Amino acid sequence: MKPVQRYQALRKASLKGLQAFEAAYMHRSFAAAAQELSITASAVSHAIQTLEEALGVLLFERARRGVVPTDEGARLYEVIRRSFGDIDEELRTILDRSSRQQVVTIQSAPSFAAIWIMPRLPAFLRAHPDLDVRLWAVHQAPDFSNSGVDVAVVYGKPPASAGVHVEPISRRERYLPVCSPKLVDGWTLPLPPSDIENFYLIQNDVSLTSWDEWIGRFAPACNSPVRGLRLDRAFMTLSAAENELGMCIESTVLVHDYLRQGRLVCPFGELAIEAAAHHLAVPKSREGLQAVRTVTDWIRSFADFDAV
Template sequence: MQNRVPLKAVQAFEAAARLSSFALAADELFVTPSAVSHQIKLLEDQFGVQLFHRVHRAVVLTDSGRRYAEEVSAAFARIDMATRELGRTAKSDILTVHSTPSFATQWLMPRLARFSSLNPDVDVRLNASTEVADLVAQAVDIDIRYGLRRLPPAGTMVLTFPPETIVPLCAPALLEGDNPICSPEDLAHHTLIHSEVCLVSWRDWMRQHRKVKLDIARGLRFDRSFMAISAAVDGLGVCLESLLLAQRELDSGRLVAPFGLDGPKVQGYTFNLLKSRAELPKIRSFQDWLFDELEREGG
């Protein structure tokens, strides 16, 4: 027996069962009542089951018809819901980006409007934490990580950011006053701000400036770069941070680099994605845009 039935017959049955009328079903489907009756008769003949009692001009579901109507109605409701959702989401792709908090706050968020203007059909969902994202289990498209690189899981592509420069940064007010910062030795009179996740520490900086003696055991300590940068903007001391992360504060004049923009370079950030998804348009567009931005600002 052929179990596959024409969709028109199922539609006619669902409408007639819901409206308890072949005539009303016909009006809804823009066909004649006889066409509805014919489609339902096809179902009944194919399966050898009576679906309706014909009582004078009314129709009443049989027990078999009622059970079938419950399943068919539920299926049509799911189709309707899926269609509504498709109408809401089909106009855009959602790109899920996971990032370290400092890169998300200091670099990515201020620039997302540029990406959106170039890619109006892509909506970005940005998640930030220090945890390593599972690109498979967590449905994350891109993971931007910082720090020492471990062996990536199989199937993962890792792209390295351009090197970033680490230099002392402070509020402009610290260049004036009773103890103005004019040379590295002057840092001895100011509070050091330690960014504990930065790959270059004040101890590393002192190795390159052997004549400078600083009490690196003292000072303010933060486990997020954006907090160290914020503390420096507020005039709480001098931080040793990345020009990549502090570019906005430098451009606005809220921070200055008292000893210039030359300093040790590190490759701290990586762009991680699944090889199997690398050529998806939304991922490729974001990758190309991000590295173009990094190159433009670095150049």
């Protein structure tokens, strides 16, 4: 057989034809092979006939109650059995590897990454030495289709998508004023809202709320609040407040540890604005991966935010 003819013959030996041959060999019946492959018996017969024509040999002797493999058919079956076995083993290896994904890419709003993830990351990695975490601290919405991001903590609710599971980080996230305890040393807390005029106000320019909103709701008679720093990251406004540069208004998700550790206090008590600002987003196609589940469970377990 010339090389061109051999090539053309091999091209006709399709995967479907080989599958039909394997099933017919094992069952010794075209009808039983058809049932296994969910096709018709004539389709099995046609596939095998095409394969026989391509190879130039008979693979089965047709009998009244089934088919009997020829010597050529028996040799071909041994090759196919080994080959299909190798393919099956490799597919299982790939599937097992993907289901035990060990690299997880987290995209997080910068302040959440700085305040929550980074301080807890060393202990998490020690507890999961086989897990490789990649952390991207960016503000833009995650692109799960092209960027390789597996888990995202988003500031502001991400656009609705049928393929992405979204849940709030806290069911009762609120924005409330906080400051250094030294800033109100000697004052009786909680302060009346009108005392806001006695303090510098630090503003986060990318926040979902503002001092104007809080003042309009709780201290409408305040006509000239004293403005202070204007920053564009919550972790910077909280640092400024901790260093006694004024009061800031931030999310209970972000101020949780500061309050628990006594680094900041709530000078006006529980006068807060409710706003679901931080969300956990995970592609539904990756929720079942063990490594992704480990990371999302870790993020969910950070703290009881409602305790603030």
